[in-house]
Amino acid sequence: MMIEGWGRFPRQLCRVHAPRDEAALRMALAEGPRIARGNGRGYGDCAMQRNATIDMRAFRRMLAFEEENGQLVVEAGVLLADVIATFLPRGWFPPVTPGTKFVTIGGMVAADVHGKNHHRDGTFGRFVDWLDLMTEDGTVLRCSPQENAELFAWTIGGMGLTGIILRVAFRLRRVESAWIRQTTLPARDLGEVMALFEANEAATYSVAWIDCLTTGAAMGRSALMLGEHATTDELSRVRRSAPFHVPRKPVRKVPVDLPQVALNRMTVRAFNALYHRNARAGAGTSVVDWDSYFYPLDAILEWNRIYGARGFMQFQCVLPTGAAKEGLTALLQAIAASGQGSFLSVLKRMGGEAGGMSFPREGYTLALDFPFSERSASLMDRLDAITLDHGGRFYLAKDARMAAATLRRSDPRAGAFAAMRRECALGLFRSSQSERLCL
Amino acid sequence: MTAQPVLIIGARSDIAMALARRYAAAGHDLQLAARRSEGLAADAADLALRHGVKASVHELDILDAASFGPFLDSLPVLPATAICVVGVLGEQAVSEADPAAATLVIRSNYEGPALLTGLIANRFAERGSGTIIGISSVAGDRGRASNYVYGSAKAGYTAFLSGLRNRLSKRGVHVMTVLPGFVRTRMTAGMDLPLRLTAEPDAVAEGIYQAAAKRRDVIYVKPIWRLVMTVIRAIPERIFKGTSL
Numbered sequence: 017m018m019i020e021g022w023g024r025f026p027r028q029l030c031r032v033h034a035p036r037d038e039a040a041l042r043m044a045l046a047e048g049p050r051i052a053r054g055n056g057r058g059y060g061d062c063a064m065q066r067n068a069t070i071d072m073r074a075f076r077r078m079l080a081f082e083e084e085n086g087q088l089v090v091e092a093g094v095l096l097a098d099v100i101a102t103f104l105p106r107g108w109f110p111p112v113t114p115g116t117k118f119v120t121i122g123g124m125v126a127a128d129v130h131g132k133n134h135h136r137d138g139t140f141g142r143f144v145d146w147l148d149l150m151t152e153d154g155t156v157l158r159c160s161p162q163e164n165a166e167l168f169a170w171t172i173g174g175m176g177l178t179g180i181i182l183r184v185a186f187r188l189r190r191v192e193s194a195w196i197r198q199t200t201l202p203a204r205d206l207g208e209v210m211a212l213f214e215a216n217e218a219a220t221y222s223v224a225w226i227d228c229l230t231t232g233a234a235m236g237r238s239a240l241m242l243g244e245h246a247t248t249d250e251l252s253r254v255r256r257s258a259p260f261h262v263p264r265k266p267v268r269k270v271p272v273d274l275p276q277v278a279l280n281r282m283t284v285r286a287f288n289a290l291y292h293r294n295a296r297a298g299a300g301t302s303v304v305d306w307d308s309y310f311y312p313l314d315a316i317l318e319w320n321r322i323y324g325a326r327g328f329m330q331f332q333c334v335l336p337t338g339a340a341k342e343g344l345t346a347l348l349q350a351i352a353a354s355g356q357g358s359f360l361s362v363l364k365r366m367g368g369e370a371g372g373m374s375f376p377r378e379g380y381t382l383a384l385d386f387p388f389s390e391r392s393a394s395l396m397d398r399l400d401a402i403t404l405d406h407g408g409r410f411y412l413a414k415d416a417r418m419a420a421a422t423l424r425r426s427d428p429r430a431g432a433f434a435a436m437r438r439e440c441a442l443g444l445f446r447s448s449q450s451e452r453l454c455l
Numbered sequence: 456m457t458a459q460p461v462l463i464i465g466a467r468s469d470i471a472m473a474l475a476r477r478y479a480a481a482g483h484d485l486q487l488a489a490r491r492s493e494g495l496a497a498d499a500a501d502l503a504l505r506h507g508v509k510a511s512v513h514e515l516d517i518l519d520a521a522s523f524g525p526f527l528d529s530l531p532v533l534p535a536t537a538i539c540v541v542g543v544l545g546e547q548a549v550s551e552a553d554p555a556a557a558t559l560v561i562r563s564n565y566e567g568p569a570l571l572t573g574l575i576a577n578r579f580a581e582r583g584s585g586t587i588i589g590i591s592s593v594a595g596d597r598g599r600a601s602n603y604v605y606g607s608a609k610a611g612y613t614a615f616l617s618g619l620r621n622r623l624s625k626r627g628v629h630v631m632t633v634l635p636g637f638v639r640t641r642m643t644a645g646m647d648l649p650l651r652l653t654a655e656p657d658a659v660a661e662g663i664y665q666a667a668a669k670r671r672d673v674i675y676v677k678p679i680w681r682l683v684m685t686v687i688r689a690i691p692e693r694i695f696k697g698t699s700l
């Protein structure tokens with residue numbers, strides 16, 4: 017069947033298996049080259065394999081929870097949305113969350129996802145106590161920092177290339193309410209937003225929406241959004257009486273594939289509105305519910321269709337702190353020069369690096385998306401080159417088009433990962449992405 | 456609301472799991488009975504975690520009538536509602552040629568479910584309350600060349616439930632017969648089902664849950680099936696025998 021990632025590019029004809037238990041899963045493994053697929057929120061071709069793509073969503077049971085330490089054990093196909101729906105009303109929240117709740121826990125481990133708290137708390141992998149991994153021949157290994165430690169480290173951020181994650185034990189964090197106290201700070205240019213990130217290292221959550229269209233003195237103007245889980249005494253009296261209750265909101269859906277021209281204007285207007293609203297002194301603090309704060313895009317189902325049938329491409333790199341200012345300036349200049357606006361442009365400060373192939377490292381990450389076209393493809397080649405020149409690297413969960421040589425140059429760990437896969441005979445776990453990147 | 460326990464027999468089926476989720480979401484404790492029930496421990500844990508209910512797992516083979524008494528004695532409490540989901544479709548051609556295969560279909564759809572629901576009914580009658588829900592099939596409404604071994608066994612079960620309902624209606628025990636049309640489950644995996652006539656397991660569970668609350672007697676989950684079966688039953692035998700429906 018034809019499948020695609022969230023970016024809708026590429027689209028490939030793959031044989032898809034949807035096993036319901038381990039026995040059926042083992043049978044699917046016998047088919048040769050294969051890759052696990054979670055909820056398909058990776059943007060490109062990371063969760064596709066023409067020969068055998070294994071849909072893990074039938075493995076969706078929650079298995080155990082320990083109230084004392086917040087450890088939750090789930091099957092890998094459980095959705096983050098279900099974890100939140102079950103545990104937020106009891107006062108627990110995921111320790112790290114990506115910008116959508118429609119991801120599986122297996123996908124979160126495989127991409128070692130980061131959230132708005134990366135600078136403080138690191139990636140999702142830091143909160144994983146152990147996982148069960150089905151390897152090449154169908155045996156299941158318990159992996160943790162103590163047991164099969166090397167395989168554990170490579171599996172976190174390993175993009176499904178070490179085996180099929182079956183079960184994951186990870187820690188939730190305690191929260192007092194379902195609300196976030198958000199502060200929005202406008203920044204006039206790139207220098208200012210970076211200074212603000214650094215001045216606000218203590219904030220739990222921080223992320224900036226950056227304007228990629230404005231050039232000149234105001235290049236890099238941004239709106240920095242800080243967030244803290246609201247304590248009960250920060251809530252209004254009504255909310256305090258039921259701190260985990262959030263009134264339901266309507267869910268909208270993008271009805272048809274939109275034409276591409278509509279987008280840029282929409283983005284610019286929305287950005288300007290946010291920026292100017294918060295530029296007034298003291299205007300920037302508000303209390304918002306968890307869903308609006310962490311997952312604003314989830315309120316619009318299938319929003320990826322705004323890019324039309326040809327789909328779009330994400331670009332996400334991280335630049336080391338020392339080279340960040342210069343590198344980001346060069347990236348923004350290249351984007352402005354190309355005249356290609358990005359609908360969502362996100363800048364974030366990152367903390368230290370984890371092991372394996374985990375993407376984040378200390379510095380700044382910039383995430384952009386562009387509608388699919390020849391022009392944007394050549395712009396992305398340009399952005400790759402700038403990233404390489406500044407010692408940066410790329411996020412595989414977003415990639416759909418990078419060249420193998422680019423990955424090798426950006427990340428010396430790629431060679432070690434490929435060698436490890438050969439040594440441990442893990443070569444049959446491969447995705448269209450890993451084939452393209454020669455991993 | 457009190458968490459009235461619900462017993463689900465044949466709990467590993469897709470319809471059964473959908474029922475378990477629906478009842479758990481409404482706060483009911485669950486007793487999950489199935490053969491090879493080891494695999495259900497994870498499902499029970501999941502239901503308990505998500506919905507904050509108690510869920511227990513029990514081994515049961517519907518072909519082993521001698522075990523029914525001890526099985527019922529072993530339940531943590533006599534449930535308020537018992538739902539029998541067990542069924543075997545078999546392959547008609549095989550059932551025609553091989554008496555052993557036909558016997559399995561007949562016993563799994565009729566004998567076993569009837570005997571067990573009968574015993575449960577006795578205990579409910581003694582207590583003076585309870586709801587019994589039996590999943591039969593539209594295939595029992597009229598025998599057809601394509602599946603009459605399965606269909607006749609379901610017809611037997613439908614008749615059994617009807618009699619039970621009649622017997623117990625004045626004893627506080629409610630009996631509901633469910634006649635699902637096509638449902639997208641493991642049983643029908645790979646079959647080319649007509650979209651308008653096919654239901655998802657979750658929709659079947661919702662339909663059963665709502666109908667049980669209203670104490671309905673016989674339901675065809677998707678209303679269109681009542682119409683379809685009325686027409687099919689009305690066709691004179693002389694004409695019916697020449698059709699291939």
Ligand SMILES: Cc1cc2nc3c(=O)[nH]c(=O)nc-3n(C[C@H](O)[C@H](O)[C@H](O)COP(=O)(O)OP(=O)(O)OC[C@H]3O[C@@H](n4cnc5c(N)ncnc54)[C@H](O)[C@@H]3O)c2cc1C
Nearest residue numbers: 054055056057058114115120122123126129130175176181
């Ligand atoms: C709107 C949006 C916002 C996002 N925001 C962020 C963000 O802020 N931070 C961030 O880090 N990421 C973000 N992402 C990316 C997303 O978190 C990752 O791509 C994640 O891996 C998707 O999970 P999935 O279950 O959909 O997996 P898929 O997309 O189906 O698969 C992703 C990878 O995980 C592997 N995988 C999946 N399940 C298993 C398994 N059971 N065993 C082994 N390997 C498996 C696949 O092989 C593949 O390589 C975002 C994505 C979207 C669409």
Ligand SMILES: NC(=O)c1ccc[n+]([C@@H]2O[C@H](COP(=O)([O-])OP(=O)(O)OC[C@H]3O[C@@H](n4cnc5c(N)ncnc54)[C@H](OP(=O)(O)O)[C@@H]3O)[C@@H](O)[C@H]2O)c1
Nearest residue numbers: 465467468469470516517540541542592635637638640642
């Ligand atoms: N799907 C449809 O289109 C459809 C239509 C009309 C009626 N129905 C009826 O709906 C019910 C549920 O069916 P389904 O579609 O969900 O299919 P299913 O998954 O095949 O369910 C049948 C269940 O019966 C169990 N079972 C069979 N023999 C048993 C035995 N000896 N002891 C204990 N359990 C036994 C099976 O257990 P195992 O898991 O151990 O095999 C299975 O869980 C059945 O009664 C079926 O006849 C289905």
